[in-house]
């Protein structure tokens with residue numbers, strides 16, 4: 001991990017962070033690489049989280065198997081940037097970008113706090129029974145959570 005100012009996220013906004021700080025917020029859970037579906041609009045909108053993973057995701061480590069080529073291989077792969085911050089509502093509720101955007105603290109298992117790269121797995125934050133989307137016919141069978 002780069003040489004970061006301790007607890008920088010507590011006094012810097014997301015927009016004020018430098019690139020190293022921005023990157024360090026990602027806990028590596030891989031949950032943003034699982035498919036989500038949005039149903040309805042406005043107050044009736046529902047966001048379905050599934051355990052269906054992008055075909056490029058390594059289900060064990062939560063890492064992309066083709067990181068450098070991911071945008072060519074998966075055209076809908078989204079890079080999280082300061083520009084698309086307002087769209088981060090689809091991110092999982094444990095994601096540091098979403099938490100900070102919503103004015104919430106980082107969880108105690110976050111690697112920036114534990115200084116342990118295994119703490120995410122140890123806290124059972126990762127999706128443990130993922131399936132690649134190429135194996136799936138009916139995505140509705142693989143819904144693990146719904147946010148209204």
Ligand code: SF4
Nearest residue numbers: 026027029030032095
């Ligand atoms: S969900 Fe958030 S914390 Fe997890 S891998 Fe994606 S960007 Fe990183």
